Amino acid sequence: MSPEEAAELMDRELIFELPNDLQCIEDAVEFVVSRCSTCQDVARRLRFNFRVSLVEALSNAMIYGNGRDPAKRVRLEVRLQPGRLTARVTDQGPGFNPLRVPDPTAPENLLEEGGRGLFLMRKLMDEVHYNDRGNSVTLILHLTRPAAFRDQATA
Amino acid sequence: MAFDVKRETGEVVIVDVEGQLIVGNRQELKQAILAELEGGSRKFLVDFTNTGYIDSSGLGVLVSLSKKIREQGGELRLSSLNEDLRTLFELTKLDTLFRIADSREEGLQDF
DSSP: OOHHHHHHHOSEEEEEEEESOGGGHHHHHHHHHHHEEOOHHHHHHIIIIIHHHHHHHHHHIIIIISTTOTTOEEEEEEEEETTEEEEEEEOSSOOOOGGGOOOTTSGGGTTOSSOOHHHHHHHHSSEEEEOSSSSEEEEEEEOSSOOEEOSSOOO | OEEEEEEOSTTEEEEEEEEEESTTTHHHHHHHHHHHHHTTOOEEEEEOTTEEEEOHHHHHHHHHHHHHHHHTTOEEEEEOOOHHHHHHHHHTTGGGTSEEESSHHHHHTTO
16 A cells, blocks of 8 residues: 555544444454554554453443443444544443542452453553543554555455 | 363363453353363463453453462463563563463473
8 A cells, every 4th residue: 555545545434333232342343453454563553452452442331331231332433543543432321530440450459350441451552531521432542654444344 | 262171181171262352252261161160170271372362351350260269279370372462461460460381381380
């Protein structure tokens, strides 16, 4: 893909409305990642950091945000712009305060089964932002070279 | 994604994680290992040679299983984590909870 072609494909957005079903997460994440064509130095972070973080954001939205309510939905918006890949995940819940999540690496929390999702997102992504209500999280991966969505998903 | 549970060398139960260990399939792994624990097995090695990625739910289920196995006097070891997976355990400090071997063979040593 030439830089001109890449520039043309940039600034596009993929938008999904997902059912509140944990079984959908893996396929949704694989679809998004397969549509992102990017340079080698970002590919590894896309394959691992972005995948894990997007799974965390979607599962938090379905389990905690929407309270596992099958009638609710989760909105996923993925955007490629010059220098960044952004994924915004929004649930239909009342929101929460991300500042009140305890440190999962503290000795007293190390044996807890849960509580590592937000921590991992913050460690693996370049930026993580919540809206004021706390029901929408934005994950940002910095890109050092042009990237673009593929027109069709690849296996 | 699938979990292959087998007993290759004596009393150690080896579990291969194929694909992902995430929120959508962690219960399968939990049930498979708990069934072996209830059946009397006490030594478990989870091998990640063919694993793409793990999320916090996957990490959590390993912590939970390790606690249950230790309560029964057993041990859960991990092996063959690639660099990315190992980083997850280091970031979360879970590398201090588990014995993590570079290879399956190393994980089986002195078990």
